[in-house]
Every structure is written in structure tokens, then in C-alpha cells.
Amino acid sequence: MKSQIGARGFTLIELMVVIVILGILAGLIVPRIMSRPEEARQAKARIQIESIETALRLYHLDNGTYPSTEQGLQALVEPPTVGELPRRWREGGYLEGGRVPKDPWGNEYVYLYPGTIGEFDIISYGADGEPGGEGRNRDITNWDED
Numbered sequence: 001m002k003s004q005i006g007a008r009g010f011t012l013i014e015l016m017v018v019i020v021i022l023g024i025l026a027g028l029i030v031p032r033i034m035s036r037p038e039e040a041r042q043a044k045a046r047i048q049i050e051s052i053e054t055a056l057r058l059y060h061l062d063n064g065t066y067p068s069t070e071q072g073l074q075a076l077v078e079p080p081t082v083g084e085l086p087r088r089w090r091e092g093g094y095l096e097g098g099r100v101p102k103d104p105w106g107n108e109y110v111y112l113y114p115g116t117i118g119e120f121d122i123i124s125y126g127a128d129g130e131p132g133g134e135g136r137n138r139d140i141t142n143w144d145e146d
């Protein structure tokens with residue numbers, strides 16, 4: 001039998017790389033085609049709110065209280081200078097990246113302590129940035145279950 005020197009096919013690794021690249025592209029393109037970016041934004045807002053809640057609980061563990069409404073969420077990334085000052089503010093802050101995230105629509109999260117619904121309230125007013133609304137303008141809060 002004659003060997004086929006120089007004949008070359010695709011290796012398993014090359015095929016896997018192509019499949020992964022196609023999977024990534026499909027993950028980025030399919031949601032846009034399927035008109036679901038608004039659902040993705042709402043899910044992102046819920047995830048960010050959960051992250052902020054966790055940071056607030058850590059702040060509470062270190063300092064015995066939550067930041068006041070006046071101090072706001074900024075107290076999670078830099079020591080407050082107004083109101084009741086924290087006893088043991090954690091060096092480096094409580095949020096990854098050293099900044100308070102904006103909601104997926106580019107608006108600030110609303111923070112209230114004490115809260116009107118829970119111990120503290122965190123609210124994104126949705127796409128319109130106004131309280132209330134339905135669909136894409138629906139408020140996302142830390143007390144919503146869905």
C-alpha cells in the first residue's frame with residue numbers, strides 16, 4: 001500500500017474549535033433574530049439586583065447597618081462621608097469592578113433604606129426610566145419573584 005504523505009484532513013481539535021465558534025456566534029445572533037433582547041435585559045437587571053443585594057448584606061455584616069438612602073449604593077464602592085459612617089468599611093469596596101452598575105437601559109438603580117416593601121428596596125424602572133409600566137417598561141425590583 002502506498003502512504004499518502006501530504007494528505008491532510010481536519011483533526012478533532014480543529015473541528016471542535018469550529019463548532020465552539022459556531023456555537024458562540026449562534027448564541028449572539030439567535031436572540032437578536034428571535035426578538036428576545038428585552039427579555040435578556042430584564043434577566044440582566046434581575047442578576048445585577050441580586051449582586052447588589054449580596055453586596056448590601058456584606059456591608060451590613062461589616063458595619064451593622066445598611067447604607068442610608070442618602071448614602072446610596074455608592075457606599076458600596078467608596079466609604080460614605082455623610083450620615084452614619086461605617087465602622088469597618090471593607091478596603092476595595094463591596095462590588096466587583098469598583099463601580100455601581102447602571103441598569104441594562106443605562107439608568108441608575110433606585111435604592112431606598114429603609115425600604116417601603118422590604119428591609120431595603122432596589123428598583124430598575126425599565127426601559128422608560130419611569131415608575132410603573134408593562135412589557136419593556138416594567139419595573140424590576142428585589143421583591144419580585146418572577
